[in-house]
Amino acid sequence: xxxxxxxxxxxxxxxxxxxxxxxxxxxxxxxxxxxxxSTLIGRLLYDSKMIFDDxxxxxxxxxxxxxxxxxxxxxxxxxxxxxxxxxQGITIDVAYRFFSxxxxxxxxxxxxxxxxxxxxxxxxxxxxxxxxxxxxxxxxILTQTRRHSMIVSMLGVxxxxxxxxxxxxxxxxxxxxxxxxxxxxxxxxxxxLKDVLAIPVSALRGDNVTALSENTPxxxxxxxxxxxxxxxxxxxxxxxxxxxxxQWVNRPNADFRGFAGRIASxxxxxxxxxxxxxxxxxxxxxxxxxxxxxLEESTAGQSVTLTLADEVDVSRGDVIAAADAPCEIADQxxxxxxxxxxxxxxxxxxxxxxxxxxxxxxxxxxxxYRIDMQTLEHEVCKTLAMNEIGVCDIALDRKIxxxxxxxxxxxGAFILIDRLTHETVAAGMITHALRRSQNVHLxxxxxDQAARAAIKGQKPCTIWMTGLSGAGKSTIANVxxxxxxxxxxxxxLLDGDNLRHGLNKDLGFTEQDRAENIRRVAEVAKLMMxxxxxxxxxxxxxxxxxxxxxRELIGEGRFIEVFVDTPLQExxxxxxxxxxxxxxxxxxxxxxxxxxxxxxxxxxxxxxETVGQSPEELAEEILEFLMxxxxxxx
Amino acid sequence: MALTPLESESIEVIREVxxxxxxxxxxxxxxxxxxxxxxxxxxxxxxxxxxxxxxxxDTTWKFRDMIDLRDRKVASLxxxxxxxxxxxxxxxxxxxxxxxxxxYTDVMKTxxxxxxxDKYGFDAALGGAxxxxxxxxxxxxxxxxxxxxxxxxxxxQRPELWNLYNTRxxxxxxxxxxxxxxxxxxxxxxxxxxxxxxxxPLYFAKERPVVERSGTLIMxxxxxxxxxxxxxxxxxxxxxxxxGCYPLTGAVESDADTLPKIIQEMLLTTTSERQGRLxxxxxxxxxxxxxxxxxx
Numbered sequence: 001x002x003x004x005x006x007x008x009x010x011x012x013x014x015x016x017x018x019x020x021x022x023x024x025x026x027x028x029x030x031x032x033x034x035x036x037x038s039t040l041i042g043r044l045l046y047d048s049k050m051i052f053d054d055x056x057x058x059x060x061x062x063x064x065x066x067x068x069x070x071x072x073x074x075x076x077x078x079x080x081x082x083x084x085x086x087x088q089g090i091t092i093d094v095a096y097r098f099f100s101x102x103x104x105x106x107x108x109x110x111x112x113x114x115x116x117x118x119x120x121x122x123x124x125x126x127x128x129x130x131x132x133x134x135x136x137x138x139x140x141i142l143t144q145t146r147r148h149s150m151i152v153s154m155l156g157v158x159x160x161x162x163x164x165x166x167x168x169x170x171x172x173x174x175x176x177x178x179x180x181x182x183x184x185x186x187x188x189x190x191x192x193l194k195d196v197l198a199i200p201v202s203a204l205r206g207d208n209v210t211a212l213s214e215n216t217p218x219x220x221x222x223x224x225x226x227x228x229x230x231x232x233x234x235x236x237x238x239x240x241x242x243x244x245x246x247q248w249v250n251r252p253n254a255d256f257r258g259f260a261g262r263i264a265s266x267x268x269x270x271x272x273x274x275x276x277x278x279x280x281x282x283x284x285x286x287x288x289x290x291x292x293x294x295l296e297e298s299t300a301g302q303s304v305t306l307t308l309a310d311e312v313d314v315s316r317g318d319v320i321a322a323a324d325a326p327c328e329i330a331d332q333x334x335x336x337x338x339x340x341x342x343x344x345x346x347x348x349x350x351x352x353x354x355x356x357x358x359x360x361x362x363x364x365x366x367x368x369y370r371i372d373m374q375t376l377e378h379e380v381c382k383t384l385a386m387n388e389i390g391v392c393d394i395a396l397d398r399k400i401x402x403x404x405x406x407x408x409x410x411x412g413a414f415i416l417i418d419r420l421t422h423e424t425v426a427a428g429m430i431t432h433a434l435r436r437s438q439n440v441h442l443x444x445x446x447x448d449q450a451a452r453a454a455i456k457g458q459k460p461c462t463i464w465m466t467g468l469s470g471a472g473k474s475t476i477a478n479v480x481x482x483x484x485x486x487x488x489x490x491x492x493l494l495d496g497d498n499l500r501h502g503l504n505k506d507l508g509f510t511e512q513d514r515a516e517n518i519r520r521v522a523e524v525a526k527l528m529m530x531x532x533x534x535x536x537x538x539x540x541x542x543x544x545x546x547x548x549x550x551r552e553l554i555g556e557g558r559f560i561e562v563f564v565d566t567p568l569q570e571x572x573x574x575x576x577x578x579x580x581x582x583x584x585x586x587x588x589x590x591x592x593x594x595x596x597x598x599x600x601x602x603x604x605x606x607x608x609e610t611v612g613q614s615p616e617e618l619a620e621e622i623l624e625f626l627m628x629x630x631x632x633x634x
Numbered sequence: 635m636a637l638t639p640l641e642s643e644s645i646e647v648i649r650e651v652x653x654x655x656x657x658x659x660x661x662x663x664x665x666x667x668x669x670x671x672x673x674x675x676x677x678x679x680x681x682x683x684x685x686x687x688x689x690x691x692d693t694t695w696k697f698r699d700m701i702d703l704r705d706r707k708v709a710s711l712x713x714x715x716x717x718x719x720x721x722x723x724x725x726x727x728x729x730x731x732x733x734x735x736x737x738y739t740d741v742m743k744t745x746x747x748x749x750x751x752d753k754y755g756f757d758a759a760l761g762g763a764x765x766x767x768x769x770x771x772x773x774x775x776x777x778x779x780x781x782x783x784x785x786x787x788x789x790x791q792r793p794e795l796w797n798l799y800n801t802r803x804x805x806x807x808x809x810x811x812x813x814x815x816x817x818x819x820x821x822x823x824x825x826x827x828x829x830x831x832x833x834x835p836l837y838f839a840k841e842r843p844v845v846e847r848s849g850t851l852i853m854x855x856x857x858x859x860x861x862x863x864x865x866x867x868x869x870x871x872x873x874x875x876x877x878g879c880y881p882l883t884g885a886v887e888s889d890a891d892t893l894p895k896i897i898q899e900m901l902l903t904t905t906s907e908r909q910g911r912l913x914x915x916x917x918x919x920x921x922x923x924x925x926x927x928x929x930x
Contacts (some may be wrong), residue, residue: 010900016824024639095772096765098818107816119793125794247649252682260678261795262646291680303645305680316653340793354798359651413796422802424792 001565022100023233028109028124029135030152032144032449035163039074040109044225045099047210092122103229119340119388121148122427125155125401129233131185131272137170141183143242145629146376149184150268150389153191154336154429156409160188162198163224168205172215190376199224230359240275240300241325242266243403243411245356246318250305258289258305259314261357264410266322268306269297273323276314277401282323283310317358317620319401319411323426327403327411330433331396336405339384341418341425345392347383348516348589350549351425353396355414361397362416363519363553366512382512384426393434405429420545454534456490459631460529463622464556466541466601467564468593469579470571472610472618473538475563481536481617487632492528496523496539509590515546522550529558534631544599562622563604568593572609640821644813645678646797647776651811652678652685654801655758657722658811659751663690663848664700664707664714665877665906667762667814670822673815673831675709675760682873687714689737689759691750693742694719695730695879697855703834718750730881731860748784751808758801758809763767766818823900827893836874837896839888843867850884875900 009013029037097108109124125131131152152160156316163185170176181198188196199208200216201224207213222230243264250258260420268274272285289305290296298304306320314320322325332572337347345364369378370390384390405412416426453460454544463480465473474495484491496517500507502541504520507513516540525535551559571593572580583591590596603609606625627634648671651658660675662668675684690704708715723741730738751759765772773848775794780786782805792800800888801809814822825834843854845865853866853874854861859881861867890899 008898008901012894016827016897017893019820020824020828082770097772098766098816100818123793123795247646248653248679250679250682256681258681260649262642289681291677299641301639303642303649303678337635352802354800409796413798415793415795415798415800417800417802422800422804424794424800427793427795507659604662 019100022105022515023102024105024324025129025130025228025231025233026107026108026109026128027132028111028121028128028152028157029132029134030111030121030124030148031163031165032136032142034141035134035136035139036203037134040132040163040165040201040209041097042074043098043203043206043209044108047206047225050388054106065357078623094124101225101229106228118151119338119427122151122338123156124425125152125157128155128157130159130161130228130231131157132163134163134165135180135184137164137166137176137180140180141187142266143185144565146187149187149193150193150371150376151338152265153193154338154389156405156429158193159195160197160587161191161224161227162196164198164200165203167200167207167216168202172200172207174200174216174218177219186253197221197227199227240265240320240408242268242272242320243327243401243408244268244304244306244320244357245410246314246316246320247357249315256307256463257311259308259320260303260305261301261320262303263298264356265300265408270294270306274308275323275326277319277321277326278299278329278399279313279318281312283308284323285309285311307561317356317400318357318453319356321401322382325410327372327401328433329399329401331360331399332434333394333396333402334431334434335394336389336431337367337384337390337392337426337428339386339414339426341423342386342419343425344386344511345384345426346515346545347512348519349417349545350497350552352417352419353394353414355400355402356411356415358400360400361396362414364416365393365395366413367616378619382510391431395430402430402433404432406483413504417522418545418550439519445536449530449532452530454532455597456532458532460532460534460536460549461558461560461631462525462529462535462627463545463560463562463626464525464537464539464541464550465562465564466539466547466604468566468571468598469540470574470576471564471566472615473540475615476618476622477536477538479615479620481593483619483623484534489534490532491534493536493538494524494528496521498523499616509596511543511596515549516541518543518546518550519553520554526554529554540592542596544601547601558576559603560606561601563601563607564610565607566610567598640817640820641674641677643797643816644674645815647799647811648675648678648684650777650799650801651758651760652797655785655809656755657756658686658758658760659689659716659754659756660684660686660760661762662690662704662746663762663877664690664696664704664834665762666826666837667817669765669812669831669833670817670825671760671762672711673829674740683711683713683760686760687716689750689754689756690715690717691743691746692717692719693738693746693879694914695742695858695881696726697834697836697853697877697880697883699836699875701833703832707832716750716754718746718753720746722750729858730879735882736880742879751784756808756878760811760813762814763812764817764819764822765812765815774812774815775800776812778810778812779803780808780810819900820897821899823893827897833842834877836877839871839873839891839895841869841871842885844870844872844885850881851887853880853885855880 029041031037050136095110097110099106105579111121111124133145133148135141164177164180177200199221201208202221207215208223210223212223243266244261245264246259248260248263250260268285268286270285274285275282286307286309288298289307347364347366351362353360367381367384367390370381370384370388372379403411413428414428415424420424465477467473481491481493498519504517521539523536525537526534575581582588583594592598608621662672720742728738728741763771775791777799843855844851845867851872870887871889873888873890874883874885877883888899890896
């Protein structure tokens with residue numbers, strides 16, 4: 001680390017002051033496999049003297065063992081950290097690197113070019129101020145280049161450096177460089193990337209990386225490093241209105257109530273009038289409390305604790321915003337989604353949504369389209385698979401404070417989480433709220449469910465019977481309904497086959513359609529309960545996620561999941577409708593138990609083992625359960 | 635004084651752990667990074683105290699100065715400290731001398747940490763690791779998942795975008811959260827200097843009794859260090875760039891007895907920080923292997 005070594009040696013205190021004042025630039029590098037990303041970063045680290053002696057000797061050893069440079073120092077090995085990829089010679093995950101020069105500190109996210117790891121590139125881009133898009137001079141613009149530029153643009157990275165690498169392999173030919181520069185200009189225009197600088201480099205040889213090269217006398221721009229050191233950091237615009245998502249309510253004692261968070265935009269000072277969202281309550285800031293004393297003002301990016309002048313209800317997930325320019329609240333949005341899970345998106349399935357510090361339950365609609373990365377055309381689609389990018393409307397179970405992503409990364413970004421596996425399955429960006437969400441208000445009903453149920457002398461609930469085709473669900477449901485009817489209870493039976501003849505006749509048997517099928521029947525069951533009825537639902541409902549969605553919608557405590565447990569061999573042996581035979585013959589696609597999975601309930605309210613028991617006995621078990629839970633009196 | 639971006643980011647991470655996890659703990663190793671992390675935790679919740687205890691895995695071979703600072707610090711801040719020692723390893727008399735650094739580290743540090751986390755049922759542990767320390771760390775998330783056996787799967791990491799941290803986990807799984815992920819060694823020293831954070835005196839050069847073994851200076855911190863035949867501790871002016879178990883931590887000869895001098899020395903030196911730690915040299919990709927097995 002020889003930079004500024006004179007100052008370090010002679011006057012360490014002034015050096016420390018100058019270092020403390022250095023700006024921080026976060027950037028990403030992206031390109032296809034073998035374009036030389038890792039080599040380029042290795043070169044930046046090496047040439048800016050960030051490599052220590054012991055690392056260098058380890059590198060020399062590694063270069064002989066794993067290197068692709070014929071025994072010469074393989075700088076890529078400095079960066080490729082994981083053992084597996086060292087062996088394969090490719091970068092498979094996001095790696096963060098740190099270096100500094102006299103002028104700036106840098107954090108580099110090295111992001112992979114391998115097709116299946118696009119999600120990692122989006123990860124790197126989400127925090128970056130600048131992107132270096134690397135192109136192999138011999139190959140020019142590839143599909144991956146377009147894909148990466150698209151992601152860079154979508155994630156709001158404003159500045160791009162087009163590094164045309166391996167110039168040594170094309171004998172530093174200006175024509176090659178200019179052609180690629182021109183080709184890329186079209187892509188940049190298509191994606192709205194306005195700030196692009198093309199630089200001819202050779203990461204391997206070091207041309208134009210930290211200093212201008214004699215091999216490219218025709219190139220008059222700055223070297224890569226000089227550009228990185230001087231490019232304007234797109235700082236937070238202090239003229240933007242104040243917003244802070246509340247992370248933590250700080251209550252050490254009865255006298256202090258502070259709201260801790262990191263300011264997402266704008267500035268705040270004691271006396272600033274604020275609005276709490278989504279509640280809409282008004283107050284003003286009393287103090288900005290920090291460990292180092294109260295602040296007179298605080299700006300975007302800082303982690304602070306605010307106290308308010310009034311006792312208003314504020315909790316984690318709320319946003320404290322400038323009262324004169326509050327952000328909007330809504331529960332339906334048009335969004336762009338990057339799907340990141342191996343399991344494709346299922347429209348109508350519920351996912352957890354995390355945005356700012358708020359959590360909600362999100363139901364995506366069928367995507368409006370996905371973007372073909374070759375042609376950039378919009379394609380009709382039913383779902384989004386891993387690494388696909390699409391535009392999709394979503395609906396939340398509650399209103400949240402938000403801003404369009406283009407205006408505010410913090411309040412416009414979200415992730416989707418699978419409710420069962422807890423995996424992060426997608427990253428999304430809010431384009432805008434849907435009008436219908438702002439204008440349609442729930443009607444306030446004066447005769448409510450309790451009133452309707454009361455005149456029937458019963459407690460509404462949903463008895464949800466799930467199991468394989470031919471397990472005996474409908475048979476048992478029929479017996480239960482007969483018995484309830486005899487007890488003067490008002491019921492309705494929703495049967496899978498019957499609903500598919502009417503309400504759901506537009507749906508097939510794909511995973512998406514099955515999810516929508518269940519969503520509809522759950523909504524119908526909920527309406528029936530509103531009417532004061534006991535709803536019996538007899539549906540295969542093979543997926544845990546959809547049953548959980550139904551449970552959520554109908555409400556814990558009133559949703560009684562009954563697992564009609566008949567082993568597959570038994571159901572297949574019975575084969576009342578002759579369906580298993582057809583399925584085995586391959587005539588029915590997506591048949592549960594044969595060509596589509598059945599996910600048995602883990603904790604059903606009731607499990608009925610049908611083998612060796614009559615429908616009559618099994619129905620009695622259900623009635624017994626209802627009595628024990630006070631849905632029926634004895 | 636206004637907070638720096640790194641400081642604000644770390645505070646945000648520490649608060650997220652406290653907000654989203656049921657039973658978090660902060661690992662406190664008493665080293666310089668731990669000192670910074672603890673300082674940030676004090677800032678994050680001020681005027682309240684951090685809503686989690688500190689955990690120190692005590693191998694019984696830590697430098698005496700470390701234990702001294704630990705106890706003073708915790709008492710002065712009024713925090714709860716849990717210490718854990720692997721009793722079984724102790725009973726089997728597993729020491730760096732009898733079993734070699736690999737077995738010793740595995741039992742007294744890795745296994746001990748797992749056992750401690752299991753004992754208290756912690757679902758999240760804050761640690762002071764930095765991405766610039768070592769190659770495999772560079773790829774780890776700020777919120778990093780461990781399965782029920784505390785194993786890290788580098789190929790199955792959740793994507794981590796913006797500052798949105800998904801802390802949902804299955805039963806038995808736990809989280810390691812690294813609020814200092816984006817700090818460099820220089821940032822740490824600079825911050826200690828600027829904030830006047832107390833660190834273990836061993837970081838400062840002073841005459842100390844050492845023996846030289848295969849090129850590494852080992853401090854004779856107490857009488858348990860078995861001396862080889864003819865070996866005699868010599869007084870040399872040394873300091874430590876990193877602190878751990880004294881028999882496994884190499885000292886460097888130095889005159890740096892103030893923070894600016896330490897920083898100066900660090901910037902002018904040509905050997906990276908972890909070289910003083912003997913465990914990194916146990917085999918290629920050894921840190922990665924240890925982490926997959928549950929080492930912090």
